[in-house]
């Protein structure tokens with residue numbers, strides 16, 4: 001929680017942005033992963049420093065002030081903000097994330113419109129249904145890797161929610177493709193090429209869905225993502241072309257499947273802090289949200305968010321020029337000791353009665369939903385995580401066999417061990 005001391009600290013910070021002495025920090029970033037930015041900020045006593053990554057000058061920054069600057073100041077956009085290979089696997093060219101100003105606002109409204117309370121409730125029930133349907137299969141296998149099996153469940157449930165008809169064969173293919181896009185967004189070489197090949201298949205499938213919806217062959221209900229994207233009209237008065245529409249459809253489906261990673265972290269937290277599992281098993285609903293917020297804060301997901309200055313401006317004595325590249329440390333901001341007491345401790349209690357703050361809890365970006373690049377899927381993520389925690393503590397019994405549950409912060413994206421093995425699974429209700 002943000003304290004007064006933290007707020008004071010934000011105004012009394014040193015001006016000027018120090019520069020690292022090393023020529024290039026790419027190898028250090030790869031070696032250290034999630035802690036790369038904050039280790040250096042701590043050492044330099046500064047919330048920002050200059051270095052080079054892949055020989056390109058960059059300003060790395062962390063903290064609530066930096067989050068406000070990058071997300072809500074209007075000085076930044078996302079043009080060339082991440083390596084092109086990563087961009088092609090994640091948001092992609094032509095997506096909402098690449099837009100600015102009015103064009104961005106109108107496209108973003110399309111995403112926000114499919115996140116109504118009714119739509120989120122449908123997402124919850126679709127997910128609960130698919131989770132229950134999966135249990136006999138998990139049971140017959142004796143033990144499963146939670147991360148892997150959630151992919152299939154989430155692919156089926158997000159497609160049902162988005163209004164997309166899906167055969168069993170398609171569910172398997174899509175869940176493999178979405179998984180590869182998420183896992184290999186930071187890869188290079190053959191793994192990246194394979195993920196690109198799989199992404200192309202998903203794109204062809206998504207284009208077919210848009211075409212069939214526009215021809216009336218698929219009757220997607222109003223309010224579903226498929227219906228909204230197929231019918232969307234951009235700020236320029238034009239419908240999305242097939243490439244843009246398929247990219248945006250994948251931008252709903254792929255990250256929703258990625259919520260499985262947060263659910264695995266939630267299961268990890270339940271295993272490490274069994275008192276919370278007991279409370280939820282006994283029906284505690286009040287602390288569920290605090291628990292999943294703490295999982296989102298404490299566990300490593302997106303390490304940083306990239307942006308480019310779109311105009312010249314000055315910040316803490318540093319003159320930014322148009323085109324300057326910055327990386328905001330999301331993980332480091334979620335662990336900033338000035339914003340969070342004992343940030344390394346897992347303490348859901350800190351979120352009891354939390355009023356929210358757009359710049360301190362930033363696992364899915366910061367700032368405003370409608371006018372900035374904050375993730376439109378945040379509420380959906382929370383709804384699915386809460387439902388998964390209910391399911392794991394109330395609908396099934398399972399054991400967590402001996403395994404290495406350590407989370408290596410040098411691996412991006414991180415996971416506990418191979419993705420958390422659970423065994424002896426039995427349905428209780």
Ligand code: HEM
Nearest residue numbers: 096097251252255256258259301305364365372373375377
């Ligand atoms: C799995 C957990 C998720 C994480 C960790 C995550 C993370 C993020 C982050 C950090 C951003 C900001 C990117 C930036 O600043 O340029 C973002 C944006 C975005 N996310 Fe998510 N996200 C998640 C789930 C979702 C879900 C469920 C959706 C489904 C709708 C979604 C769709 C998007 C889109 C479309 C954007 C671009 C928004 C814009 O540029 O205005 N994400 N996400």
